[in-house]
Amino acid sequence: MTELLQNYFAGRWQSGSGTGTTLTDPILGTELVRVDATGLDLAAGFHFAREQGGAALRALTYRQRADMLGKALKVMQANRDAYYDIATANSGTVKNDTAVDVDGGLFTLGTYAKMGETLGDRHTLLDGEPARLGKDPLFQSQHLLSPTRGIALFINAFNFPAWGLWEKAAPALLSGVPVIVKPATATAWLTHRMVKDVIDAGVFPPGALSIVCGSAYGLMDQLHPFDVVSFTGSAETAAIIRSHPAVTRRSVRVNIEADSVNSALLLPGHASGSETFDLFVKEVTREMTVKSGQKCTAIRRIFVPEALYSDVAQALSARLSKTVVGNPRNETVRMGAVVNATQMKAVREGLAYLRQQTEVLHDGASHALVDADPLIACCVGPTLLGTGSADQSDNADRVHDTEVFGPVATLIPYRSPSNDLSHALSLIRRGQGSLVCSLYGSEPLALAKAALELADSHGRVHVISPDVGALHTGHGNVMPQSLHGGPGRAGGGEELGGLRALNFYHRRSAIQASTAVLGQLAGATT
Numbered sequence: 156m157t158e159l160l161q162n163y164f165a166g167r168w169q170s171g172s173g174t175g176t177t178l179t180d181p182i183l184g185t186e187l188v189r190v191d192a193t194g195l196d197l198a199a200g201f202h203f204a205r206e207q208g209g210a211a212l213r214a215l216t217y218r219q220r221a222d223m224l225g226k227a228l229k230v231m232q233a234n235r236d237a238y239y240d241i242a243t244a245n246s247g248t249v250k251n252d253t254a255v256d257v258d259g260g261l262f263t264l265g266t267y268a269k270m271g272e273t274l275g276d277r278h279t280l281l282d283g284e285p286a287r288l289g290k291d292p293l294f295q296s297q298h299l300l301s302p303t304r305g306i307a308l309f310i311n312a313f314n315f316p317a318w319g320l321w322e323k324a325a326p327a328l329l330s331g332v333p334v335i336v337k338p339a340t341a342t343a344w345l346t347h348r349m350v351k352d353v354i355d356a357g358v359f360p361p362g363a364l365s366i367v368c369g370s371a372y373g374l375m376d377q378l379h380p381f382d383v384v385s386f387t388g389s390a391e392t393a394a395i396i397r398s399h400p401a402v403t404r405r406s407v408r409v410n411i412e413a414d415s416v417n418s419a420l421l422l423p424g425h426a427s428g429s430e431t432f433d434l435f436v437k438e439v440t441r442e443m444t445v446k447s448g449q450k451c452t453a454i455r456r457i458f459v460p461e462a463l464y465s466d467v468a469q470a471l472s473a474r475l476s477k478t479v480v481g482n483p484r485n486e487t488v489r490m491g492a493v494v495n496a497t498q499m500k501a502v503r504e505g506l507a508y509l510r511q512q513t514e515v516l517h518d519g520a521s522h523a524l525v526d527a528d529p530l531i532a533c534c535v536g537p538t539l540l541g542t543g544s545a546d547q548s549d550n551a552d553r554v555h556d557t558e559v560f561g562p563v564a565t566l567i568p569y570r571s572p573s574n575d576l577s578h579a580l581s582l583i584r585r586g587q588g589s590l591v592c593s594l595y596g597s598e599p600l601a602l603a604k605a606a607l608e609l610a611d612s613h614g615r616v617h618v619i620s621p622d623v624g625a626l627h628t629g630h631g632n633v634m635p636q637s638l639h640g641g642p643g644r645a646g647g648g649e650e651l652g653g654l655r656a657l658n659f660y661h662r663r664s665a666i667q668a669s670t671a672v673l674g675q676l677a678g679a680t681t
């Protein structure tokens with residue numbers, strides 16, 4: 156039998172009492188490790204984290220906690236090769252795709268270590284200036300942000316086992332809030348290894364960081380009013396989390412990052428061969444194929460002026476056809492597997508569903524697998540669909556509603572009389588709120604206007620003109636300095652965005668007092 160990974164809970168390594176769930180290699184089909192959380196004393200583990208971990212973290216200042224994050228980063232940098240090996244085996248990703256997860260996670264951690272230092276040696280944050288409450292300035296109100304005296308439970312998705320841990324844990328730990336992470340079972344091994352490395356190195360105080368691998372059963376029941384839960388995953392599971400009594404009755408604060416039908420828009424006036432057209436085609440291709448399309452931020456809908464539909468279809472198909480699919484251990488391979496057979500089936504079903512309202516412009520089935528057995532490997536070639544006409548873009552409701560979590564996107568032509576964007580904007584909004592939309596154009600005013608139009612329905616608008624063509628950070632790359640999350644079907648959550656991320660882990664209160672008392676607050680927070 157394969158190794159059974161232990162859980163780090165209540166300050167010690169503990170095995171579940173069941174036989175566990177086996178994690179597999181999506182290319183070779185081999186068994187890797189097992190995870191199990193059966194029989195853990197959940198109440199004791201949550202209590203330990205809340206009491207011991209919370210007290211120890213809150214005793215430190217922001218600067219000291221930032222220093223701790225920096226130490227965790229160093230420990231993991233020394234073990235980076237092991238993370239790459241685990242990702243190859245368990246996620247079936249090529250090195251560039253592993254980097255998005257592993258190096259993206261480490262970069263995010265390092266960024267919070269640096270930002271945290273600027274908060275200095277204090278334990279509480281002042282929020283704004285004192286405000287007069289009456290005519291007399293003697294009695295005023297000062298808002299404060301204090302770390303919540305609870306734990307942060309993270310229930311994470313399978314596609315980012317490394318980044319998904321640190322983009323949440325860095326702001327939580329910096330805030331002084333202990334973390335209990337429950338990674339998605341399919342790829343829990345990488346999260347587990349990172350947690351093990353920093354625990355073994357003694358970076359964090361006991362109870363500050365715990366990991367439960369296996370079923371989420373019972374975890375939500377343990378949440379108390381001052382705890383928070385941050386969930387990333389499907390809309391279906393999000394609905395279960397939101398309706399749990401911990402949230403509905405005990406007011407546990409919840410952040411949801413769910414699925415999203417993101418888009419990219421080519422503004423009118425950028426014909427084939429223009430710099431903007433080329434930048435657009437290159438980025439859309441990259442987005443479709445990075446991590447085999449298993450990115451919550453990936454471009455699913457590609458909006459182009461109707462007159463350019465055929466040109467863009469040809470340009471994208473030409474690039475996609477060069478994507479070598481197969482075993483990530485082969486250096487020529489550019490796109491590896493989806494995470495497992497269940498996901499492969501879901502991608503195929505989603506594709507078949509969309510195909511009923513679209514035409515196939517590039518067929519993923521045309522990609523022969525390299526170094527991989529098609530009967531075993533969970534590989535899916537990149538597929539480009541198209542609605543064919545602007546009228547059909549209106550009628551094809553499925554492309555606006557369906558997230559196929561794989562290398563699949565749909566080309567959607569829009570009407571643009573006199574360069575008017577209203578048809579494109581209304582089609583984009585049919586995504587019901589997304590994580591990110593990319594705009595490609597060359598005129599700053601037109602781009603700025605479109606960005607303003609789309610800002611309310613997106614967590615991030617990524618605007619690309621030729622002057623930043625070589626500088627930009629990528630449509631799907633989530634940068635710690637920028638907000639991650641989106642309204643509506645994207646879950647309504649907010650993560651990252653620099654130090655704004657700390658708000659989720661702090662409670663805001665107003666202290667109403669004399670100016671003399673308020674004057675002492677700044678000093679008393681250190």
Ligand code: NAP
Nearest residue numbers: 311312313338339340369371388389392412413414415451
């Ligand atoms: P999922 O099936 O919803 O699972 C997400 C997590 O929830 C896993 O850890 C899962 O544990 C756990 N879970 C399952 N049932 C639960 C329950 N009843 N109560 C509490 N937790 C439960 O999602 P997924 O398939 O891993 O992830 C893919 C989805 O995530 C996609 O739709 C993608 O768009 C979305 N995503 C969004 C973002 C974002 O930031 N917006 C980022 C990445 C992914 P088990 O694994 O043990 O079942």
